[in-house]
Amino acid sequence: MDPEAVRKYSALHAKPDGLVLQYGTAGFRTKAERLDHVMFRMGLLAVLRSKQTKSTIGVMVTASHNPEEDNGVKLVDPLGEMLAPSWEEHATCLANAEERDVWRVLMDISEKAAVNLQQEAFVVIGRDTRPSSERLSQSVIDGVTVLGGQFHDYGLLTTPQLHYMVYCRNSSGRYGEATVDGYYQKLSTAFVELTKQAFCGGNEYRSLKVDCANGVGALKLREMEPYFSQGLSVQLFNDGTKGKLNHLCGADFVKSHQRPPQGMEMKSSERCCSFDGDADRIVYYYSDTDGHFHLIDGDKIATLISSFLKELLVEVPVYCTKTGVKHLHHKAQEFDVGVYFEANGHGTVLFSKAAEMKIKQLAKELEDKKRKAAQMLANVIDLFNQAAGDAISDMLVIEAILALKGLTVQEWDALYTDLPNRQLKVKVADRQVISTTDAERQAVTPPGLQEAINDLVKKYKLSRAFVRPSGTEDVVRVYAEADSQESADSLAHEVSLAVF
Ligand code: 16G
Ligand code: ZN
Numbered sequence: 001m002d003p004e005a006v007r008k009y010s011a012l013h014a015k016p017d018g019l020v021l022q023y024g025t026a027g028f029r030t031k032a033e034r035l036d037h038v039m040f041r042m043g044l045l046a047v048l049r050s051k052q053t054k055s056t057i058g059v060m061v062t063a064s065h066n067p068e069e070d071n072g073v074k075l076v077d078p079l080g081e082m083l084a085p086s087w088e089e090h091a092t093c094l095a096n097a098e099e100r101d102v103w104r105v106l107m108d109i110s111e112k113a114a115v116n117l118q119q120e121a122f123v124v125i126g127r128d129t130r131p132s133s134e135r136l137s138q139s140v141i142d143g144v145t146v147l148g149g150q151f152h153d154y155g156l157l158t159t160p161q162l163h164y165m166v167y168c169r170n171s172s173g174r175y176g177e178a179t180v181d182g183y184y185q186k187l188s189t190a191f192v193e194l195t196k197q198a199f200c201g202g203n204e205y206r207s208l209k210v211d212c213a214n215g216v217g218a219l220k221l222r223e224m225e226p227y228f229s230q231g232l233s234v235q236l237f238n239d240g241t242k243g244k245l246n247h248l249c250g251a252d253f254v255k256s257h258q259r260p261p262q263g264m265e266m267k268s269s270e271r272c273c274s275f276d277g278d279a280d281r282i283v284y285y286y287s288d289t290d291g292h293f294h295l296i297d298g299d300k301i302a303t304l305i306s307s308f309l310k311e312l313l314v315e316v317p318v319y320c321t322k323t324g325v326k327h328l329h330h331k332a333q334e335f336d337v338g339v340y341f342e343a344n345g346h347g348t349v350l351f352s353k354a355a356e357m358k359i360k361q362l363a364k365e366l367e368d369k370k371r372k373a374a375q376m377l378a379n380v381i382d383l384f385n386q387a388a389g390d391a392i393s394d395m396l397v398i399e400a401i402l403a404l405k406g407l408t409v410q411e412w413d414a415l416y417t418d419l420p421n422r423q424l425k426v427k428v429a430d431r432q433v434i435s436t437t438d439a440e441r442q443a444v445t446p447p448g449l450q451e452a453i454n455d456l457v458k459k460y461k462l463s464r465a466f467v468r469p470s471g472t473e474d475v476v477r478v479y480a481e482a483d484s485q486e487s488a489d490s491l492a493h494e495v496s497l498a499v500f
Pocket of ligand 2: 064065159276277278279280281
């Protein structure tokens with residue numbers, strides 16, 4: 001570690017004057033042209049984190065569902081998880097340090113976090129298909145190498161694939177092989193095993209239309225298809241050959257506009273789904289015989305999966321957390337089986353090591369009928385990405401469950417009916433004046449806001465409304481639901497006026 005070399009290289013990745021960025025809900029995210037210094041510095045930070053944890057650390061270059069001009073970066077911790085909160089603070093500090101202070105801040109972090117600088121470091125890097133991603137991941141590599149870290153650049157990967165690689169590398173091969181082929185093999189084997197038992201092999205379950213948001217999911221799904229094609233045939237739309245990333249397509253577009261993506265031909269009652277730009281979110285939908293569009297979001301995905309697991313297990317309590325995968329993921333880890341999904345389609349199911357061992361043991365021992373259930377569960381464990389929510393893995397789980405249970409997409413949709421709801425975003429001078437508690441369902445500040453919301457909510461039937469500052473954009477999010485669409489719209493509108 002040579003301070004002069006760091007200074008020299010840092011100057012080649014200089015921070016624009018006065019630019020201040022925050023490590024937000026899912027890392028740094030902004031216009032790509034403002035991120036070069038952040039990438040270089042996250043390369044530096046990944047080396048420190050790797051030395052401190054004595055493990056491989058991941059760096060993913062992506063801005064998920066944001067427009068193509070944006071980019072972003074997040075660090076992945078040893079078990080494939082999101083970066084620990086105390087290191088998010090270090091990341092923000094380092095990203096915002098003035099040029100002359102970069103070395104000093106690095107040394108401060110090393111001291112605070114008791115990093116042994118003699119320790120070796122290994123970093124793995126992945127990126128999405130944005131035009132800026134290749135160059136920006138090169139800046140990450142500059143940061144890693146200038147501090148003497150070793151690295152492996154996976155090139156194009158979905159975000160959950162990078163989480164998977166990190167987890168594999170730190171569990172000495174027990175979780176799987178840290179290659180894309182290893183990932184395809186592991187998931188596809190579980191999928192094919194699981195669906196073998198589905199006797200209703202009607203054509204209905206054989207094909208699925210997938211909108212890939214013109215992102216990296218298209219490349220990876222296409223590569224993977226031969227591995228599972230005996231069980232499922234996927235037809236890809238918005239595969240990046242024509243359209244622009246996330247533009248009028250993808251999970252975020254479909255969820256927030258409640259309409260089909262451009263470029264997808266939907267016939268009535270066909271099962272369709274959308275990934276987002278880095279393939280860590282998925283939502284399903286179909287159009288009915290009257291041509292009406294029906295969205296099946298993360299909540300309903302969670303319901304399908306938990307009702308499936310419930311038949312094999314017992315009781316399912318429900319908990320809420322703050323917005324953001326990192327919060328949900330940690331909550332889910334407290335249980336033997338933790339199912340988590342955000343309505344926007346990000347989620348997975350986590351199994352504790354103890355539960356996994358027990359199930360895999362029982363799959364060998366039990367007598368016939370119970371053994372089948374245990375084997376099924378064992379395959380489900382292998383099919384879910386245990387490191388992060390994963391559109392490809394979730395898609396295969398959902399397809400397997402629908403086939404096994406003989407459920408049509410309409411029957412799945414009919415598990416429950418959503419109340420009419422509306423989400424709005426409100427621009428305010430400073431969104432941080434709003435603080436919340438109770439998993440972001442109650443506003444604590446500014447004074448009087450929660451009381452105002454309570455009064456508005458009382459005016460409508462079956463109503464609720466929440467406000468919270470966004471963790472990814474400079475806006476306040478307003479959510480309202482009520483007995484009719486008109487009421488939900490009007491409540492959302494009234495609440496957004498109260499936010500000013
Ligand atoms: C990010 C998060 C997602 C969260 C969303 C909220 C990850 C991988 N993604 O996309 O979990 O729902 O931000 O954004 O952590 P918001 O605060 O702007 O609504
Ligand atoms: Zn994403």
